[in-house]
Amino acid sequence: MEGILYKWTNYISGWQPRWFVLDGGTLSYYDSQEDAWKGCKGSIKISVCEIQVHSSDSTRVDLTIPGEQYFYLKAINAAERQKWLVALGTAKACLTDNRTKREKELQENTEALKTKMSELRLYCDLLLQQVNKIKDSDELGNATEVEIDTGNMVKSTCTTFLKTLEECMQIANRTFSADMATQSPPGSPPVAAIKPQKVKPVNQLNQNIGEKFSDIRLDDDNGIPTQEFLDSCYAIVPVLDKLGSTVFAPVKMDFVGNIKKIHQKLMSEPDSFPTLQSIVLHEIQTDVSQVRNSATEALLWLRRGLKFLKEFLSEVNRGEQDIQGALNNAYGKTLRQYHGWVVRGVFALALRAAPSYQSFTAALVSREGDELKTGFIRGIHRDLGMYLPAMERQLAILDGLYEEHNLESDEVV
Numbered sequence: 001m002e003g004i005l006y007k008w009t010n011y012i013s014g015w016q017p018r019w020f021v022l023d024g025g026t027l028s029y030y031d032s033q034e035d036a037w038k039g040c041k042g043s044i045k046i047s048v049c050e051i052q053v054h055s056s057d058s059t060r061v062d063l064t065i066p067g068e069q070y071f072y073l074k075a076i077n078a079a080e081r082q083k084w085l086v087a088l089g090t091a092k093a094c095l096t097d098n099r100t101k102r103e104k105e106l107q108e109n110t111e112a113l114k115t116k117m118s119e120l121r122l123y124c125d126l127l128l129q130q131v132n133k134i135k136d137s138d139e140l141g142n143a144t145e146v147e148i149d150t151g152n153m154v155k156s157t158c159t160t161f162l163k164t165l166e167e168c169m170q171i172a173n174r175t176f177s178a179d180m181a182t183q184s185p186p187g188s189p190p191v192a193a194i195k196p197q198k199v200k201p202v203n204q205l206n207q208n209i210g211e212k213f214s215d216i217r218l219d220d221d222n223g224i225p226t227q228e229f230l231d232s233c234y235a236i237v238p239v240l241d242k243l244g245s246t247v248f249a250p251v252k253m254d255f256v257g258n259i260k261k262i263h264q265k266l267m268s269e270p271d272s273f274p275t276l277q278s279i280v281l282h283e284i285q286t287d288v289s290q291v292r293n294s295a296t297e298a299l300l301w302l303r304r305g306l307k308f309l310k311e312f313l314s315e316v317n318r319g320e321q322d323i324q325g326a327l328n329n330a331y332g333k334t335l336r337q338y339h340g341w342v343v344r345g346v347f348a349l350a351l352r353a354a355p356s357y358q359s360f361t362a363a364l365v366s367r368e369g370d371e372l373k374t375g376f377i378r379g380i381h382r383d384l385g386m387y388l389p390a391m392e393r394q395l396a397i398l399d400g401l402y403e404e405h406n407l408e409s410d411e412v413v
């Protein structure tokens with residue numbers, strides 16, 4: 001990269017324009033572009049210098065080799081400085097980089113995510129302004145014209161917002177799905193979507209799902225067996241996989257992440273944690289139940305996710321074929337209250353990728369082609385008729401546990 005930067009000379013001459021060239025990890029400067037042939041007036045090695053931006057001057061960048069050399073520089077404007085910063089940063093990273101490829105990707109994607117998040121924040125502010133404008137124009141009585149204009153703006157801001165959110169999802173996907181693919185989930189049962197298990201034609205639902213929650217046997221104190229519960233939760237994941245949209249990835253990540261956290265707790269002392277209740281009570285006694293990433297917190301969110309699923313499936317079981325509508329209703333009743341605008345946006349995206357009724361029911365079968373058989377939908381309803389009450393019972397027990405120990409939280413994420 002090359003171009004004009006202002007260089008601090010001294011208190012008499014102040015900032016002077018100079019022609020700078022960044023090449024092969026060295027930044028050199030000349031009196032002017034025309035005078036470059038005369039040779040450079042000075043240079044600094046980027047790999048060993050510190051690059052600092054000024055706290056209040058958005059055009060300034062200081063390059064220093066502590067105790068040795070300094071270049072105090074100013075770009076023509078903030079955008080130009082940004083270009084220089086990227087070029088200098090890249091030169092420095094290339095020359096001093098001994099991170100692994102994965103670490104580099106992670107850092108790059110994290111940076112990209114940060115940028116996208118600030119774009120999202122901007123669109124959100126814009127949306128608020130536009131919505132307020134509509135409200136104001138309503139109050140002033142000159143509604144229609146302004147409303148149509150602003151309405152169009154809102155529409156296009158929403159589209160850009162959702163597109164940016166989608167890009168966020170893709171970056172997050174790139175960044176984190178590699179980890180998910182390589183780490184096998186806790187106590188993972190062979191999953192029907194990947195490896196069909198014993199075939200039992202009477203059961204229309206994916207067997208791992210259809211049977212799991214209703215298979216769980218509670219102990220005499222209504223204790224919910226930890227491993228079986230986690231297996232039942234994990235059995236839901238292949239359905240999300242079959243539905244296949246990348247926008248479900250954050251949902252899967254969150255859901256599987258919580259299963260893992262609880263599983264880790266179980267594995268820390270398998271004999272001490274036969275039931276979910278034993279885990280939660282142990283964390284209460286050891287004063288870690290409210291700690292971030294505790295198993296109790298993971299179970300809180302897993303439970304919320306399951307409640308959402310239960311509401312959604314109940315609507316389907318009542319005959320609702322509008323999958324988007326059913327998801328939306330279930331979301332409103334369960335998760336929405338805990339979500340801020342970013343996560344609500346994630347949900348809006350997931351909603352846009354919601355499958356049709358046919359694709360959704362087809363994703364539930366354990367054997368491909370079963371969805372074409374007579375009585376398939378009847379079978380789904382019959383299986384849901386077993387699955388949902390079992391799930392409901394376990395959720396009610398967990399509700400009681402969280403209520404009794406005051407573990408609920410209304411924190412919004």
Ligand SMILES: CCCCCCCCCCCCC/C=C/[C@@H](O)[C@H](CO[C@@H]1O[C@H](CO)[C@@H](O)[C@H](O)[C@H]1O)NC(=O)CCCCCCCCCCCCCCCCC
Nearest residue numbers: 209236239250251254255293298301305309346347350413
């Ligand atoms: C059919 C299509 C299904 C689409 C489902 C869309 C659901 C959208 C939910 C919104 C997006 C969630 C993305 C993640 C949000 C998280 O930020 C949030 C909070 O996370 C928690 O943060 C804690 C720290 O603050 C942390 O410590 C904790 O561990 C972490 O979890 N999480 C949530 O809001 C939970 C969302 C769970 C959503 C689970 C949905 C499961 C639905 C699966 C549908 C599968 C299809 C049916 C299967 C049929 C079976 C018979």
